[in-house]
Amino acid sequence: xxxxxxxxxxxxxxxxxxxxxxxxxxxxxxxxxxxxxxxxxxxxxxxxxxxxxxxxxxxxxxxxxxxxxxxxxxxxxxxxxxxxxxxxxxxxxxxxxxxxxxxxxxxxxxxxxxxxxxx
Numbered sequence: 213x214x215x216x217x218x219x220x221x222x223x224x225x226x227x228x229x230x231x232x233x234x235x236x237x238x239x240x241x242x243x244x245x246x247x248x249x250x251x252x253x254x255x256x257x258x259x260x261x262x263x264x265x266x267x268x269x270x271x272x273x274x275x276x277x278x279x280x281x282x283x284x285x286x287x288x289x290x291x292x293x294x295x296x297x298x299x300x301x302x303x304x305x306x307x308x309x310x311x312x313x314x315x316x317x318x319x320x321x322x323x324x325x326x327x328x329x330x331x
Contacts, residue, residue: 225282225286228278229278229283231275232276232282235271236275246259261329266327270323273319274320277316277320280316281312281313284309288308288309292304293305
């Protein structure tokens with residue numbers, strides 16, 4: 213079963229995982245290229261509060277959320293199963309997926325609040 217959409221194959225998850233990796237790499241390189249020349253708080257603050265950088269940070273946050281969800285889903289559906297854990301497997305997997313979903317939602321909201329300065 214596909215994580216992102218129930219009626220498609222797993223190829224869409226694979227593509228989304230790879231695309232999110234590229235976005236996170238581009239973000240890391242962008243931040244590193246801006247921070248390495250000048251490590252002062254003022255330079256960091258000016259760089260990170262630009263609208264385009266806030267948008268890019270939000271995109272990177274969404275990419276990290278999607279990447280994490282697909283990865284954890286794949287691991288849990290492969291290793292937390294009825295075959296491996298007996299009758300407990302299905303309930304434990306569902307519990308862990310719900311827990312991960314809640315955590316990722318909290319991280320998303322927290323990240324958006326931090327990036328856009330709502331707090």
